[in-house]
Amino acid sequence: MAHVNDCVPGTKVKLLHAGVLRVVGKTGTIVELTRVRRPPATEVTDTVTVDVPGHGDVVVRPADLEVVSG
Secondary structure, three states, X not given: OOOHHHOOOOOEEEEOOOOOHHHOOOEEXXXXXXXXXXXXXXXXXXXXXXXXXXOEXXXXXXXXXXXXXX
16 A cells, blocks of 8 residues: 555556456556545545556556555
8 A cells, every 4th residue: 555645656556456457466657646625625535647558547546556666
């Protein structure tokens, strides 16, 4: 499990959980970290976009990642 502070673009990560079963267990590179609060009265939602070679971009939560290297 990665913390939102570990999710820096360019960091190599391993996907622990994802909506796409083919990418679970694969490694990729973080492309983007997004923090959204909608509507304004709710808590912040963090999502991370990971580029997985041979598959493309996958959007997951920081808790669904494991940092491989910085």
